[in-house]
Amino acid sequence: MSxxxxxxxxxxxxxxxxxxxxxQWNDSFILFxxxxxxxxxxxxxxxxxxxxxDNYAMFVIVGSGLTGLWSSLLFISGNxxxxxxxxxTLEALVAAPLPFDVIIFGKNLANxxxxxxxxxxxxxxxxxFFGYSLEMTLPLLFFSSVLLSIFAFISFGLIIAPLFxxxxxIQQWQNAMEFPVYILAGFLFPIALxxxxxxxxxxxxPPYWAARAxxxxxxxxxxxxxxxFAWGMMLLFSFIALFVASKLFKLMLYKARVDASLNTE
Amino acid sequence: xxxxxxxxLKRIYKTTTGVIRRKTxxxxxxxxxxxxxxxxxxxxxxxxxxxxxxTTTKVLTTLLIPNAGEVKINGxxxxxxxxEIRKQIGFIFGGERGLYWRLSGIDNLRYFASLYHIEPEVSxxxxxxxxxxxxxxxxxxxxxxxxxRGMKQRLHVARTxxxxxxxxxxxxxxxxxxxxxxxxxxxxxxxLQAEKKTILLTTHYMFEADSLxxxxxxxxxxxxxxxxTPSALKKHVRDLSVVEIETFGIAEIVxxxxxxxxxxxxxxxxxxxxxxxxxxxxxxxxxxxxxxxKSLEGQRVGRVTVREPTLEDAYVRLVGGKS
Numbered sequence: 001m002s003x004x005x006x007x008x009x010x011x012x013x014x015x016x017x018x019x020x021x022x023x024q025w026n027d028s029f030i031l032f033x034x035x036x037x038x039x040x041x042x043x044x045x046x047x048x049x050x051x052x053x054d055n056y057a058m059f060v061i062v063g064s065g066l067t068g069l070w071s072s073l074l075f076i077s078g079n080x081x082x083x084x085x086x087x088x089t090l091e092a093l094v095a096a097p098l099p100f101d102v103i104i105f106g107k108n109l110a111n112x113x114x115x116x117x118x119x120x121x122x123x124x125x126x127x128x129f130f131g132y133s134l135e136m137t138l139p140l141l142f143f144s145s146v147l148l149s150i151f152a153f154i155s156f157g158l159i160i161a162p163l164f165x166x167x168x169x170i171q172q173w174q175n176a177m178e179f180p181v182y183i184l185a186g187f188l189f190p191i192a193l194x195x196x197x198x199x200x201x202x203x204x205x206p207p208y209w210a211a212r213a214x215x216x217x218x219x220x221x222x223x224x225x226x227x228x229f230a231w232g233m234m235l236l237f238s239f240i241a242l243f244v245a246s247k248l249f250k251l252m253l254y255k256a257r258v259d260a261s262l263n264t265e
Numbered sequence: 266x267x268x269x270x271x272x273x274l275k276r277i278y279k280t281t282t283g284v285i286r287r288k289t290x291x292x293x294x295x296x297x298x299x300x301x302x303x304x305x306x307x308x309x310x311x312x313x314x315x316x317x318x319x320t321t322t323k324v325l326t327t328l329l330i331p332n333a334g335e336v337k338i339n340g341x342x343x344x345x346x347x348x349e350i351r352k353q354i355g356f357i358f359g360g361e362r363g364l365y366w367r368l369s370g371i372d373n374l375r376y377f378a379s380l381y382h383i384e385p386e387v388s389x390x391x392x393x394x395x396x397x398x399x400x401x402x403x404x405x406x407x408x409x410x411x412x413x414r415g416m417k418q419r420l421h422v423a424r425t426x427x428x429x430x431x432x433x434x435x436x437x438x439x440x441x442x443x444x445x446x447x448x449x450x451x452x453x454x455x456x457l458q459a460e461k462k463t464i465l466l467t468t469h470y471m472f473e474a475d476s477l478x479x480x481x482x483x484x485x486x487x488x489x490x491x492x493x494t495p496s497a498l499k500k501h502v503r504d505l506s507v508v509e510i511e512t513f514g515i516a517e518i519v520x521x522x523x524x525x526x527x528x529x530x531x532x533x534x535x536x537x538x539x540x541x542x543x544x545x546x547x548x549x550x551x552x553x554x555x556x557x558x559k560s561l562e563g564q565r566v567g568r569v570t571v572r573e574p575t576l577e578d579a580y581v582r583l584v585g586g587k588s
Contacts (some may be wrong), residue, residue, distance in 0.1 A: 009382065010377070010380060011385065012380065012386075014381045015375065015376065015379035015385075016376070016379060016380075019365075019368065019372055019376045019379075022368065022372065023365055023368055026367045027367075047323035087362055087363070087364075087365070087366070088358070088360070088362025088363040089362075089363055089364070089365065090364055091323075091328050091363070092377065092380075092424075094328065095326055095327060095328055095351055095356065095381065096351060096377075096381060097348055097349075097351040097352045097381065097382070098380050098381070103380065122534070156362065191462045235348060245298055254330070257327075257328060257329055258329075258330045259279070260278055260323075260329055262328055
């Protein structure tokens with residue numbers, strides 16, 4: 001999607017996000033993806049890291065929040081496209097004169113924003129039940145990182161959406177796509193622990209730079225220059241993701257019109 | 266210039282089965298279709314299930330790419346200029362799908378208005394106007410899941426009129442509606458006709474096509490078998506009468522036996538509760554009844570009537586008694 005379209009259709013993006021949120025909060029799966037699963041991961045990690053200090057706890061909280069964010073994008077955004085297909089609305093969306101990626105951007109915005117609840121829930125869990133004293137080391141830079149991370153996750157999610165348009169059976173592969181990103185993006189442990197050959201893959205993932213900026217600003221592990229570098233890389237790879245997504249959307253929508261896969265009938 | 270122009274349209278569906286030894290099967294849904302619709306005309310497309318009506322509509326609404334042929338709407342090409350065409354058209358596919366059931370009627374319309382880039386100030390006025398137009402005034406705040414089928418269809422009409430398109434595609438819009446709902450819906454279509462909208466209507470109901478359409482194309486097995494005004498189409502069967510015979514549990518073999526009789530032009534059956542009504546088209550009219558009864562010996566037969574042919578009979582004759 002082009003930045004020009006994002007500015008041109010910002011009102012549409014907001015309306016789509018608002019209505020998507022209203023629609024989704026009637027579905028109990030949201031509770032699982034946004035609250036229950038990240039809290040289970042946070043509890044496990046906090047038990048494992050007991051006695052290792054407040055900084056590690058903050059790392060876990062941010063990391064488990066990020067897992068919620070990614071799961072939400074992967075499952076809810078992905079399933080929502082198949083849901084649209086089943087309820088017969090996908091054709092109406094595709095037949096609208098608006099670029100389709102603008103609609104998906106709005107849907108992803110809704111999912112990412114609601115996923116921030118994961119991070120808040122993990123934070124409260126660590127503070128209230130595990131007794132950690134959690135102070136944000138660089139609060140202003142942390143919140144700036146949160147805003148940039150929202151953009152990074154939405155953009156990365158846009159690359160996956162076209163696959164859901166094209167392939168009705170892709171849901172079977174969703175689980176396989178969940179953990180590699182947790183690991184490669186360094187949500188719960190540093191990527192330095194992984195084999196060296198995986199590092200370049202991590203570097204091209206916008207969620208990796210988002211996780212790095214969030215971890216560094218919340219635990220105080222980084223200085224201003226490394227944080228700004230992480231922001232720059234996050235934006236660079238997010239724009240690349242938007243560009244790739246716009247090409248994929250055009251290709252997949254054309255293919256879906258050739259293969260008649262926009263509907264279940 | 267015609268508003269809609271379809272020349273030699275062809276559309277094939279491919280399905281594949283198997284993982285290792287993949288087999289591809291091709292189905293030619295639309296073989297070769299050509300027609301034109303002028304501005305403000307209501308054009309009916311009639312045909313049995315699987316004839317290619319919905320496929321044609323989906324190509325015209327930019328949802329399917331044709332395999333061959335040229336399709337233009339207001340001079341714009343359906344493949345190259347899909348985005349520009351989408352601003353000018355609206356469509357309704359029959360049935361209850363295509364709406365967000367967990368949202369209210371108003372939220373559905375707000376959502377679709379945003380997809381057509383309608384400014385919120387405009388949609389705030391347009392949505393109540395449309396709800397009023399389709400008879401949903403006062404019900405817009407309710408969730409769609411609580412709507413009746415007819416209300417959902419009317420919400421579809423409101424949705425499709427949000428951006429005030431000049432061209433409408435209505436694919437079996439009254440399917441599944443009760444008679445009152447269908448009649449109300451036809452009134453909405455008449456209102457749209459009065460507004461000089463160009464409309465392509467596909468329907469199974471002959472009465473609907475007869476009463477609403479300026480011209481009708483009968484499509485069968487992917488090709489157009491007749492295209493004319495409803496009154497001209499009826500002339501195809503002017504020389505025939507229709508014998509209606511009420512039967513109970515008639516076997517296909519008996520129907521085929523009647524179809525093979527030399528004085529029978531076409532035969533179709535209509536399910537009515539637990540009865541099957543045989544509709545036999547014949548030049549002999551009432552004189553054919555004794556011979557027909559002879560062929561039905563051993564069958565349980567009810568009322569027998571002879572009547573003048575309708576557009577439905579013309580349609581049955583054109584599609585070879587497949588309905």
